[in-house]
Amino acid sequence: MSKEKGNVLVLGNSGVGKSTLINSVFGEEVAKTGWGTTGTTPTITVYESKKVNFRLIDTMGFEPTIRRKYKAVREVQKWCKARAKDDLPDNDINAIWFCVDGTARKLFVDTIDMLLKATSMWKKTPIIVVITKSYSNTDRQANIMMVKEAFSKSKRSECVKAIIPVVAQTYEINDSTYVAPEGISELIDKTNEVLPEGIREAEKIIQDFKLSRKRALAHSVVGTATAAGVTVGAVPNIPIADGVILTAVESTLIKSIASIYGVKSDDKSKEMFDTLIAAGTAGAAAKAIISAFKLIPGINVAASVLNAVVAGSIVAALGEGCLYIFEQISLGKKSVSDIEWIKKVIEEKISPELIKKLENALKNISDTSSKGEIVGQIMKAVFGK
Ligand SMILES: Nc1nc2c(ncn2[C@@H]2O[C@H](COP(=O)(O)OP(=O)(O)OP(=O)(O)O)[C@@H](O)[C@H]2O)c(=O)[nH]1
Numbered sequence: 001m002s003k004e005k006g007n008v009l010v011l012g013n014s015g016v017g018k019s020t021l022i023n024s025v026f027g028e029e030v031a032k033t034g035w036g037t038t039g040t041t042p043t044i045t046v047y048e049s050k051k052v053n054f055r056l057i058d059t060m061g062f063e064p065t066i067r068r069k070y071k072a073v074r075e076v077q078k079w080c081k082a083r084a085k086d087d088l089p090d091n092d093i094n095a096i097w098f099c100v101d102g103t104a105r106k107l108f109v110d111t112i113d114m115l116l117k118a119t120s121m122w123k124k125t126p127i128i129v130v131i132t133k134s135y136s137n138t139d140r141q142a143n144i145m146m147v148k149e150a151f152s153k154s155k156r157s158e159c160v161k162a163i164i165p166v167v168a169q170t171y172e173i174n175d176s177t178y179v180a181p182e183g184i185s186e187l188i189d190k191t192n193e194v195l196p197e198g199i200r201e202a203e204k205i206i207q208d209f210k211l212s213r214k215r216a217l218a219h220s221v222v223g224t225a226t227a228a229g230v231t232v233g234a235v236p237n238i239p240i241a242d243g244v245i246l247t248a249v250e251s252t253l254i255k256s257i258a259s260i261y262g263v264k265s266d267d268k269s270k271e272m273f274d275t276l277i278a279a280g281t282a283g284a285a286a287k288a289i290i291s292a293f294k295l296i297p298g299i300n301v302a303a304s305v306l307n308a309v310v311a312g313s314i315v316a317a318l319g320e321g322c323l324y325i326f327e328q329i330s331l332g333k334k335s336v337s338d339i340e341w342i343k344k345v346i347e348e349k350i351s352p353e354l355i356k357k358l359e360n361a362l363k364n365i366s367d368t369s370s371k372g373e374i375v376g377q378i379m380k381a382v383f384g385k
Pocket residue numbers: 012013014015016017018019020021059060061062132133166167168169170171172
């Protein structure tokens with residue numbers, strides 16, 4: 001018989017980002033089953049991960065009217081009853097994620113009031129409030145306060161186990177600025193924490209699960225940063241050898257990956273961050289790529305395209321190095337003060353083998369290649385996929 005699992009109900013208004021969130025937490029390896037009465041479109045979708053001991057129950061998009069909300073909740077109740085009838089032990093809701101849209105703080109009070117009403121039958125069930133689309137760092141505290149305010153008059157404020165601002169997917173502000181994923185690890189931790197004791201997953205399994213999610217999120221950030229590098233680099237006659245034009249892109253990338261791996265930026269880690277930025281710009285990494293590219297015979301792309309590829313490659317290689325470095329640090333295998341090791345990792349990432357791969361990538365790039373194609377070629381060369 002299969003192991004008993006926790007059931008986590010994901011609720012919130014249409015477009016708040018429930019499905020995006022579930023995708024970010026579970027990643028690719030999921031099985032999904034539809035459930036509900038409305039013909040081909042299921043009212044609820046139950047997601048199961050192979051790696052972790054809880055299900056996420058996605059509810060259909062409803063308008064912010066209580067009637068449609070009840071419909072999704074009713075389907076969830078039916079799903080629970082059907083499981084009970086089949087003698088399945090895990091037939092209850094063990095936690096609820098209340099999703100509210102971080103870009104619409106004024107609506108929190110009404111939304112939470114509605115969510116409380118819609119879930120009044122689960123009056124003891126732990127609640128985690130997820131503030132989705134928390135793109136603005138400066139709004140996060142005010143948003144948390146507003147959530148607390150919204151619960152202040154409810155008895156169920158005791159059920160609120162955490163209020164977590166989340167960015168589920170990299171948010172692109174413009175061609176070269178973005179907000180990296182945030183809060184996913186914390187959400188995984190808290191969700192596991194509130195599950196009943198017999199169901200709660202062992203710490204080691206949660207650690208491994210989070211690590212695989214961090215890798216995936218960090219990898220997607222490298223993709224976004226590489227695209228930013230390509231954009232910034234796509235100008236002829238700017239000496240990338242100086243590297244200065246990439247500094248902003250690179251420091252955002254480094255900080256984003258550090259944050260995904262929970263590596264803090266403080267006095268202790270300052271030298272490490274400085275070292276990484278230097279390595280990417282004025283460092284050996286950039287110079288190696290630039291001089292290797294100069295030696296490739298018969299390149300027939302415009303200077304701006306070549307510049308773009310060089311810039312994107314530097315960013316991608318730095319990103320790959322950072323991913324490895326911050327992972328090692330987060331696992332406690334290395335520390336932020338291992339400066340020599342950090343330098344060495346970055347230097348080794350720019351191996352002759354990588355340069356060879358980038359040369360090959362360049363053969364698949366022409367003046368008419370789109371930005372997406374260029375980024376794809378670079379990522380394939382750097383990450384081998
Ligand atoms: N970049 C970015 N976009 C997001 C994020 N969360 C939500 N979105 C966007 O917001 C839109 C709605 O997200 P969904 O996940 O479909 O919202 P939902 O709550 O599942 O909506 P319904 O299924 O209609 O109830 C999509 O275009 C998402 O890409 C995020 O963290 N980052």
